[in-house]
Amino acid sequence: MRFIFAAAVLVLAACGNTDGVMDEIDRAEQQQAAVSRAVTEDAQTLPSGLVLQFTQRATNESAPQPTINAMARVHYQGTFVDGGEEFDSSFGGEPVEFPLARVVPGFAEAITHMRPGDEVIATFPGSLGYGPEGRGPIPPNAALRFRIQLIGFQEPGGPWVTATAP
Numbered sequence: 001m002r003f004i005f006a007a008a009v010l011v012l013a014a015c016g017n018t019d020g021v022m023d024e025i026d027r028a029e030q031q032q033a034a035v036s037r038a039v040t041e042d043a044q045t046l047p048s049g050l051v052l053q054f055t056q057r058a059t060n061e062s063a064p065q066p067t068i069n070a071m072a073r074v075h076y077q078g079t080f081v082d083g084g085e086e087f088d089s090s091f092g093g094e095p096v097e098f099p100l101a102r103v104v105p106g107f108a109e110a111i112t113h114m115r116p117g118d119e120v121i122a123t124f125p126g127s128l129g130y131g132p133e134g135r136g137p138i139p140p141n142a143a144l145r146f147r148i149q150l151i152g153f154q155e156p157g158g159p160w161v162t163a164t165a166p
Contacts, residue, residue: 050109051123058117058163065115066153072111073097073151081143095151104129114150117163122146
């Protein structure tokens with residue numbers, strides 16, 4: 001996020017308009033800090049084989065978590081466990097929305113353990129990914145790792161639930 005703001009500062013500086021830009025950067029960073037906090041937690045392995053390590057937690061820990069029936073809005077980065085090569089990412093662009101019931105099981109399960117404002121590293125075996133068929137650049141039975149930032153979700157017929165300061 002700071003990179004985007006830094007780029008904005010450079011553009012505005014080139015135009016000779018830097019008044020208040022740094023104040024806006026500070027305000028935006030404080031606002032983000034109000035809805036989430038960085039954490040260092042041990043990884044937890046779930047019965048399914050999904051491994052979750054939270055890197056950021058929403059400050060509103062009483063916020064609901066999505067169910068498998070929800071529509072989710074996230075940023076994500078997918079890499080292979082072997083070698084760490086990135087195969088897909090929404091960071092640097094717009095967040096994506098999708099029904100959790102239509103993504104690979106490990107990705108969907110990870111999100112059902114999150115609250116808006118959380119960020120997690122989810123690692124899972126091929127059986128929770130694209131399985132024995134693989135898909136696109138993902139070979140059969142590939143173990144995958146996703147960095148997932150949950151921005152918000154919507155249960156069927158309900159309002160969008162997003163991260164807000166308590």
